[in-house]
Each structure stands twice: as C-alpha cells, then as structure tokens.
Amino acid sequence: MSDKKQIYKPRPVSGFPEWLPEVRLVEQQWLDHIRKVFESYGYASIETPAVEELNVIQAKGGANDSGGGADVDKEVYVLERLHKEDGDKEARLALHFDQTVPLARYVAQHFNELTFPFKRYQMQKVWRGERPQAGRFREFYQCDIDVINPENLPLHFDAEMPAIIWEILAALPGMQNEKIQLRISNRKIVMGFIDALGIFSPAQKANVIRLIDKRDKLSKEDFESLIVKAVQESSARVPQASIDVFKKFFVMADSLKTETIKGQLEALRHPAALKNVNDNKTYQEGLEELAFVIENLSHLPKGAIIADLSIVRGLDYYTGTVYETVFVDDPGYGSICSGGRYDDLAGNYINKHLPGVGISIGFSRLFDRLRQQNKLPVGKVSPTDILVTLMDENLRPDAAKKAKELRDKGFNVEMFHKGGNPKKQFEYAEKKGIPFVFIPKQDAPGVWEVKNMATREQKPEQEWLKEKTRAA
Amino acid sequence: MSDKKQIYKPRPVSGFPEWLPEVRLVEQQWLDHIRKVFESYGYASIETPAVEELNVIQAKGGANDSGGGADVDKEVYVLERLHKEDGDKEARLALHFDQTVPLARYVAQHFNELTFPFKRYQMQKVWRGERPQAGRFREFYQCDIDVINPENLPLHFDAEMPAIIWEILAALPGMQNEKIQLRISNRKIVMGFIDALGIFSPAQKANVIRLIDKRDKLSKEDFESLIVKAVQESSARVPQASIDVFKKFFVMADSLKTETIKGQLEALRHPAALKNVNDNKTYQEGLEELAFVIENLSHLPKGAIIADLSIVRGLDYYTGTVYETVFVDDPGYGSICSGGRYDDLAGNYINKHLPGVGISIGFSRLFDRLRQQNKLPVGKVSPTDILVTLMDENLRPDAAKKAKELRDKGFNVEMFHKGGNPKKQFEYAEKKGIPFVFIPKQDAPGVWEVKNMATREQKPEQEWLKEKTRAA
Numbered sequence: 001m002s003d004k005k006q007i008y009k010p011r012p013v014s015g016f017p018e019w020l021p022e023v024r025l026v027e028q029q030w031l032d033h034i035r036k037v038f039e040s041y042g043y044a045s046i047e048t049p050a051v052e053e054l055n056v057i058q059a060k061g062g063a064n065d066s067g068g069g070a071d072v073d074k075e076v077y078v079l080e081r082l083h084k085e086d087g088d089k090e091a092r093l094a095l096h097f098d099q100t101v102p103l104a105r106y107v108a109q110h111f112n113e114l115t116f117p118f119k120r121y122q123m124q125k126v127w128r129g130e131r132p133q134a135g136r137f138r139e140f141y142q143c144d145i146d147v148i149n150p151e152n153l154p155l156h157f158d159a160e161m162p163a164i165i166w167e168i169l170a171a172l173p174g175m176q177n178e179k180i181q182l183r184i185s186n187r188k189i190v191m192g193f194i195d196a197l198g199i200f201s202p203a204q205k206a207n208v209i210r211l212i213d214k215r216d217k218l219s220k221e222d223f224e225s226l227i228v229k230a231v232q233e234s235s236a237r238v239p240q241a242s243i244d245v246f247k248k249f250f251v252m253a254d255s256l257k258t259e260t261i262k263g264q265l266e267a268l269r270h271p272a273a274l275k276n277v278n279d280n281k282t283y284q285e286g287l288e289e290l291a292f293v294i295e296n297l298s299h300l301p302k303g304a305i306i307a308d309l310s311i312v313r314g315l316d317y318y319t320g321t322v323y324e325t326v327f328v329d330d331p332g333y334g335s336i337c338s339g340g341r342y343d344d345l346a347g348n349y350i351n352k353h354l355p356g357v358g359i360s361i362g363f364s365r366l367f368d369r370l371r372q373q374n375k376l377p378v379g380k381v382s383p384t385d386i387l388v389t390l391m392d393e394n395l396r397p398d399a400a401k402k403a404k405e406l407r408d409k410g411f412n413v414e415m416f417h418k419g420g421n422p423k424k425q426f427e428y429a430e431k432k433g434i435p436f437v438f439i440p441k442q443d444a445p446g447v448w449e450v451k452n453m454a455t456r457e458q459k460p461e462q463e464w465l466k467e468k469t470r471a472a
Numbered sequence: 473m474s475d476k477k478q479i480y481k482p483r484p485v486s487g488f489p490e491w492l493p494e495v496r497l498v499e500q501q502w503l504d505h506i507r508k509v510f511e512s513y514g515y516a517s518i519e520t521p522a523v524e525e526l527n528v529i530q531a532k533g534g535a536n537d538s539g540g541g542a543d544v545d546k547e548v549y550v551l552e553r554l555h556k557e558d559g560d561k562e563a564r565l566a567l568h569f570d571q572t573v574p575l576a577r578y579v580a581q582h583f584n585e586l587t588f589p590f591k592r593y594q595m596q597k598v599w600r601g602e603r604p605q606a607g608r609f610r611e612f613y614q615c616d617i618d619v620i621n622p623e624n625l626p627l628h629f630d631a632e633m634p635a636i637i638w639e640i641l642a643a644l645p646g647m648q649n650e651k652i653q654l655r656i657s658n659r660k661i662v663m664g665f666i667d668a669l670g671i672f673s674p675a676q677k678a679n680v681i682r683l684i685d686k687r688d689k690l691s692k693e694d695f696e697s698l699i700v701k702a703v704q705e706s707s708a709r710v711p712q713a714s715i716d717v718f719k720k721f722f723v724m725a726d727s728l729k730t731e732t733i734k735g736q737l738e739a740l741r742h743p744a745a746l747k748n749v750n751d752n753k754t755y756q757e758g759l760e761e762l763a764f765v766i767e768n769l770s771h772l773p774k775g776a777i778i779a780d781l782s783i784v785r786g787l788d789y790y791t792g793t794v795y796e797t798v799f800v801d802d803p804g805y806g807s808i809c810s811g812g813r814y815d816d817l818a819g820n821y822i823n824k825h826l827p828g829v830g831i832s833i834g835f836s837r838l839f840d841r842l843r844q845q846n847k848l849p850v851g852k853v854s855p856t857d858i859l860v861t862l863m864d865e866n867l868r869p870d871a872a873k874k875a876k877e878l879r880d881k882g883f884n885v886e887m888f889h890k891g892g893n894p895k896k897q898f899e900y901a902e903k904k905g906i907p908f909v910f911i912p913k914q915d916a917p918g919v920w921e922v923k924n925m926a927t928r929e930q931k932p933e934q935e936w937l938k939e940k941t942r943a944a
Contacts, residue, residue: 008531010577010821013565016521018578020585021592024517040879042856042886045496049488049611050522050597059480076554081601082566083546093485094554105482106490113492115853115903117889120493125522129553139521154889349482381587384514407512414514417589417626431587
C-alpha cells in the first residue's frame with residue numbers, strides 16, 4: 001500500500017444539484033408540507049423504480065404522440081452495466097423522465113389490486129438527459145397527484161387538483177410574498193372550435209395548437225397575423241368569415257382572463273355568427289366542463305385562478321382540462337405546476353379505458369428559483385434543538401443521561417463529543433444555529449442551566465422546561 | 473391517429489421492487505421513524521445526486537482497494553443518453569452504489585462550507601447492477617449516518633452509532649418480536665494480531681482476513697483447519713507456537729461472544745505466551761477502543777450488542793470499529809446493518825486527513841424480509857381518516873364545506889366524488905380501510921353523523937369530535 005495518496009478533485013456535475021444541509025432542511029420542510037396537504041385530501045403515496053423498461057417509456061402515447069414523443073425520447077437516459085457479461089439478454093432499462101408514464105404502467109400492472117378511483121401522490125426524482133445548460137436540471141424532484149378511474153372519471157377531480165395545488169403553494173415556506181396564478185382551460189374548447197371551422201388538415205391543426213400554446217410569448221399583433229396566415233394557408237378557399245370568427249374567438253377568450261365567472265363562458269357558448277362552432281359537441285362539452293371546474297373553485301381568493309383558453313399544453317396526451325401555473329410578475333419564467341386530464345394513458349399497457357387527471361409541481365425549479373433569490377428561510381444547519389455540553393470527560397455519563405432524557409421528551413439533542421474547552425462548545429452551537437445549550441451547574445452535580453443562544457439569557461433547567469412546555 | 477390502440481403489457485423489472493399503497497404506507501412509517509431518531513441525535517439530512525462521475529466512484533479506495541474495489545466495479549450502472557449527439561464530451565456518469573462514496577466526495581467538495589464534526593444522515597436509493605437473481609435488489613433504500621471530522625474523530629461517535637441503530641430497530645413497526653443483535657469489533661485487534669505474528673505476506677493477510685470474515689458460515693472445525701492451513705502456507709518455517717497462539721486467540725475471542733464486559737477484553741490484553749502480540753501497538757489500541765465502545769453502550773438491554781472479533785467486514789476501507797447486525801435466530805440471512813470507522817475516505821478527493829465513522833441500514837432488504845413473512849402491520853390502503861359522503865349532487869357545497877372544516881382540524885379527509893348511491897360509498901370506505909364516514913342527517917341540513925366503520929356505531933358529529941379530541 002503506497003504512501004502517497006492519489007487525489008481526484010471532484011467538481012459539481014452540471015444539471016445535478018445538491019444542497020448544503022441548511023438548504024436541504026428547508027427542502028425537507030417543503031416536501032413535508034406538500035406531503036401533508038396531499039394526504040389531507042386522502043391521496044396515497046406510491047413510489048415506482050427509478051427505471052422503466054425502455055419499451056414502456058416508448059409505448060407512451062403510442063400512435064398518439066405526434067408532438068412530445070420525439071423530444072422526450074432525446075432526453076432519456078439508458079442504463080448500461082459497466083462490466084456487461086456476454087449473453088446478457090435483459091430488457092433495456094431507462095431512467096424515468098416523469099411520473100405519469102410510471103403511474104400509467106403501475107395502474108395497468110396492478111389493476112386488480114387497486115381501489116378505484118385510484119388517488120395517488122408521488123414525490124420522486126426524475127431524470128432528463130438534456131444538453132447541459134445553465135438553469136436546466138437533469139435531475140429534479142417532481143411532486144405529482146393523479147386520479148385514475150376505469151371508464152369514467154368524475155369531473156369533480158378536475159376541480160380538486162387546483163384547490164390542492166393552491167393550498168400547497170400559498171403556504172410553502174418563503175412563498176408568502178409570491179403572486180401565483182393557476183391558469184385553467186379545457187382543450188376541448190379549442191379543439192372543438194378548430195374542428196368546427198372545418199378548414200384544417202390534422203397537421204395544420206397541430207400547427208395552430210402550437211401557435212396558441214406560444215400565445216403568451218407573442219405580441220397580440222404577431223399572434224393575430226400568424227393565425228391569419230395559418231388560416232389562409234389551410235385550404236384554397238377560406239371564407240373571410242372564418243378568419244373573422246377566429247379573431248373574434250380570441251378576443252372573447254381574452255376577456256375570460258380577467259373575469260372567471262360563468263357568465264363569461266356563457267358568452268362563448270352563444271356567440272353570434274358562430275353557428276358551426278356552437279353546434280360542435282366537443283366545444284360545448286369543453287365549455288361546460290370548464291365552467292364546472294371554475295365554479296367549484298370559487299372558494300379560492302380572487303386572482304388565484306383564471307380561465308385562460310390559450311393554455312393547451314404541449315403534451316399531446318391531454319384531452320380535457322389543462323392547467324398551468326405562473327408567477328404573475330414573471331410569466332416568462334414558464335409554468336411551475338402543470339397538468340391536465342388524459343383520456344387513456346394507462347390504456348397503453350392494458351386493454352381497458354382508464355381516464356385520469358393529474359397535476360405536477362416542478363419542485364426543484366420552483367425551489368431553486370426561491371433559493372437563488374434568497375427568499376428561502378434558510379437558518380439552522382442541523383435539526384438540533386439542544387446541545388448538552390461536556391465540561392469534563394468524567395461528566396460523560398451525566399451528560400449522556402441528560403441528553404437521553406431530553407430526547408425522550410421529544411427534543412433533538414446533541415451531546416458535545418469531547419470533554420473540556422467550553423468556548424469551543426459554544427462556538428459549535430453558534431455555528432450550527434443550535435438554539436439552546438445545557439450547562440452543568442458548577443459544584444452542583446446533576447443540576448443544569450440552559451442558555452438561550454439568541455438572547456444570551458441563562459436560566460435553571462426546570463424554569464426553561466416549564467416555559468417550553470407552556471409554549472408547545 | 474389510428475383507432476386500434478397498441479398495448480405494451482408491462483412486467484415487473486427484476487430487482488427493482490415496488491409496493492402497493494398499503495405496503496408503501498408502512499414503508500413511509502419506517503422511513504419517518506428512522507428520520508426522527510437520526511434527527512433526535514442532531515444528524516442533518518443531505519441528499520446527493522443519483523449519479524457521480526465514474527472517476528469519483530473509481531477513485532474510492534485508491535491504492536487501498538485491493539479487496540472490494542473490483543467487485544463493486546462490476547455492479548456499477550453507467551448512464552448513456554439515448555440519442556447522444558456527436559461531440560458530446562461529458563464525463564461519464566454512474567449511478568451511486570452506496571452513500572459512503574458520495575458522502576466522501578460531498579465533504580471534500582463542500583469542505584469550507586461545512587461545520588465539523590460533520591454529522592449527516594442520508595436516506596436514498598442506491599443501485600447495483602448485479603445479475604438478476606431471486607432476493608437480490610438492484611435498487612434499494614439505504615439509511616446511513618456518518619460523522620466526519622478533520623484530523624481526529626472522537627471515539628464517542630463509534631459508540632453513538634450502535635445506540636442510534638438499536639433505538640431505531642427496536643421500534644420499527646412490525647419488528648417488536650424480532651431478536652436483533654449488533655456485533656461489534658475493532659479491526660485493529662485482528663490486524664495487529666496478524667501483524668504481530670509476523671508470518672504473512674500482505675496477500676496472505678487479506679486471505680486470512682477473508683477467512684475470518686466468513687467464520688460464521690463455517691463449522692468450528694473447518695475454520696480451524698483452514699486457519700492452520702493458511703498459517704502453514706505462510707512461510708517456510710512456522711513455529712508450532714504460532715499456530716497454537718492463533719487457535720488460542722480465537723478460542724478467547726469466542727468467549728467474548730457471550731459476555732460483553734470489559735474484563736473479557738482485559739483477558740485478551742494480557743494473554744500469556746503472546747508476548748509479540750501483546751506488545752503490538754495496533755492490537756492494544758484496538759482492544760482499548762473496543763472496550764470504550766462496549767462500555768459506552770452499557771445502557772442497552774442485555775444481548776443487544778456483543779463484541780465479536782470475527783467481524784472484520786469485507787470492504788477494505790474500514791480501519792477501526794466495525795459493526796454488523798444480525799437476526800439472532802437467523803444469522804445466515806447476513807447483516808442488515810453494517811458499517812465502521814474509516815480513516816480517510818474523503819481524503820481521496822481532497823488533500824486533508826478526514827477520518828469518519830458510519831453505519832448503514834440495509835433498509836429494503838430488512839423491510840422486504842418482514843413483508844414476505846407477513847410481519848408488517850399492513851392495513852389501510854390510504855392515509856384517509858374520514859370519508860364525507862355525498863348523498864346528492866345538490867349537497868356538494870355542504871359536503872365540500874364539511875370536508876374543508878375537518879381538514880382544517882388536522883384530519884385527512886376525502887369527499888366522495890359522485891352524488892348518490894350510499895351503498896357504493898360505504899363499500900369504498902370499507903375497501904380503503906377508511907375508519908370514519910360522515911353522513912348528513914336526513915331532513916336536517918348541515919347536521920352530520922359519524923359512522924365508525926370498525927364498530928358500526930353511529931353518533932352525532934359533536935359527540936364524536938369531543939371523544940376524538942380527548943383521545944388526541
């Protein structure tokens with residue numbers, strides 16, 4: 001064994017964040033809070049493996065994934081064993097890039113053992129092998145809730161999702177002063193509208209949807225002219241009326257953005273000169289569903305949610321309600337919490353019709369934003385409430401006993417690891433943000449005093465304990 | 473978009489377990505309990521990315537990994553992006569196979585930002601790309617605590633580890649009737665002993681250590697004859713005395729197994745006819761350290777820990793105290809909780825001397841053993857305490873209000889998702905193990921009764937609430 005040691009200097013791996021203990025402590029508070037709210041609505045936790053068979057991941061969407069599929073594929077990490085043996089004939093494994101595909105697979109696989117409607121939450125890391133670039137994570141937490149039910153999933157759940165999310169976001173430590181807004185739409189409205197016009201091929205439809213999806217990033221003028229262009233390119237003979245109708249629709253849709261009342265949706269339901277559209281079943285369903293969802297969220301504070309028909313979501317599997325969540329003062333940051341209703345994701349893996357609705361908090365992106373803006377309540381470096389000092393090695397049994405006693409009372413307690421040097425022990429408490437230090441009273445074995453590190457006050461243990469118990 | 477859907481029937485991926493919600497609920501209780509005990513001793517949580525640079529993983533042990541290194545290498549999963557672009561020049565990434573290497577890297581990388589002694593816990597999944605085989609996980613939770621300190625780490629921590637682990641294992645739901653034992657040794661004893669004999673080459677030493685490590689799996693006779701063989705092979709001229717000493721050492725070592733008192737260790741410290749050994753500094757240090765550790769664990773129940781000199785651990789990086797934990801009635805199952813003191817793991821990544829000590833609960837293996845033996849308290853399918861029934865769609869606002877009110881009181885509450893059909897709603901509560909069902913009193917709007925699903929008793933809400941509050 002050689003004397004000179006080899007050192008490999010580590011460096012951060014781009015896109016794979018890790019936090020110091022004091023930041024992790026806040027992250028834990030966030031995760032605990034989210035879990036608590038999810039559970040308060042009766043959602044059950046599941047975890048799925050970090051990997052899925054590559055086939056499972058690629059089955060997602062099936063014939064349906066004209067849009068997102070290809071992009072997602074690019075981001076998949078596959079696993080290789082470093083020393084593969086010849087003759088290994090295992091299925092290729094890939095790290096999951098979201099929690100929706102694993103959920104769909106899970107429901108199909110365990111179908112006969114689950115109680116429906118199946119309400120689950122899932123808070124795990126997901127991986128996306130994007131090119132490394134500033135501000136993009138390749139490993140991040142997502143916090144998802146979804147409900148899946150065979151054949152028919154009550155619309156009630158579409159309204160429950162934003163209520164849960166609002167409750168979570170409004171109370172995350174450090175988020176008090178952030179102005180957040182959930183924007184809700186129903187894809188059926190735009191899809192029905194476009195269908196009813198009867199002027200687009202499927203490919204053109206996808207193009208128009210993509211335009212609508214980008215609407216927030218375009219000026220009003222640019223959006224209108226691009227839409228007009230799309231309409232004009234659509235077929236040889238487009239009546240001017242169709243173009244007018246299109247413009248009118250979005251003017252009306254925009255009026256929804258400030259008011260969230262049913263009356264506004266009624267206006268879209270009976271638009272003059274939109275006979276075709278008005279007769280479209282999908283369009284009407286969409287309006288009714290959106291009205292139900294908005295109505296059932298009337299208990300939320302004004303401005304917490306709005307109906308916004310420009311929300312369509314990129315992923316093709318959404319078929320009804322869709323959600324996005326933005327910082328009102330910085331909508332360009334993108335959605336921090338998105339989801340919607342999908343008609344049959346789990347049906348990719350089992351011969352059943354399994355509609356679902358879900359929403360996902362982009363946890364790490366949100367957390368890191370607040371971290372970078374110094375808005376997180378970062379304080380203590382450890383969970384320790386009390387440091388029991390060890391003034392002399394001979395006092396070790398006494399100190400150990402006191403530490404155990406306090407632990408049994410529910411405190412988080414460290415006993416200092418080495419006898420002597422009081423100054424060092426106080427410095428240690430200071431550095432770690434430990435609020436209380438227990439000090440043995442001189443010449444009075446077994447008697448302790450408590451120093452409050454914030455106020456520098458010192459008082460007998462019994463007095464301190466009484467106050468603590470009263471406060472709790 | 474085609475009509476006929478393609479179905480990819482999913483199957484379990486060998487070695488990657490996943491649980492149904494009712495089992496996951498118990499897993500969460502376990503993880504919560506472990507976290508609580510770790511924190512009660514002031515350990516702070518960290519999480520590291522799922523991946524490390526392959527170089528970091530392979531730097532582990534450095535010149536030192538004559539034993540474990542090669543084996544571990546075989547089990548490493550490396551990542552590939554499914555669609556790699558030309559010119560990608562990123563470092564190769566590998567999934568971590570334990571939490572000790574990531575900790576060492578973390579401490580080196582963040583050295584200037586940490587408070588020492590750095591006490592952290594870590595509860596994440598780790599991955600080992602073993603050949604798939606029954607009962608072996610390729611993805612599993614480990615729950616680790618470690619302390620690292622520059623230059624010098626007080627021995628106090630070597631005694632704290634088993635105390636924490638004992639407290640955890642004794643109170644895990646479902647573990648009440650399991651007889652568990654922590655077996656502790658100090659590598660310096662065996663290493664010093666072997667060195668003092670002065671008859672082995674380094675390779676032979678490794679061989680003898682490996683024999684000792686396997687001692688529990690061999691009969692007494694087989695072990696002795698293999699040791700004698702090893703001694704005889706060691707050099708041309710081995711005095712019979714050395715062989716006798718070897719045998720005697722293990723006979724004495726065995727006597728430790730039943731008694732855990734200091735006196736026994738004293739016997740090993742002054743063995744007649746072992747002059748060489750007795751003068752060996754490493755040997756003496758080992759005995760003293762082991763005595764300190766055992767002594768500081770005297771508050772644990774009889775039989776909770778024993779000194780056992782046959783514990784040496786396979787991994788070469790241990791240099792002092794070593795731990796294993798076994799089911800007393802089934803030691804052949806192997807250690808469920810292992811660790812020890814390492815002199816300089818973090819020193820592989822920074823030019824400092826950073827001794828540490830730690831222990832790791834093999835969470836998934838332990839949990840799955842109890843699951844398979846039906847010893848886990850598996851009950852409820854969800855965290856829901858109360859189901860608020862929805863007897864009619866018109867009553868939705870009432871039911872929603874009641875659900876919110878109960879949630880604000882701290883209960884986990886579901887409102888049934890669809891009006892009507894009381895029978896279905898009770899069945900749902902039954903199936904999910906929801907203990908209480910709220911039922912609106914007929915012809916008395918706003919008045920609720922509570923049905924206890926276990927006793928079938930029904931009583932007015934106010935009465936039920938009073939009892940609940942008293943019980944809490």
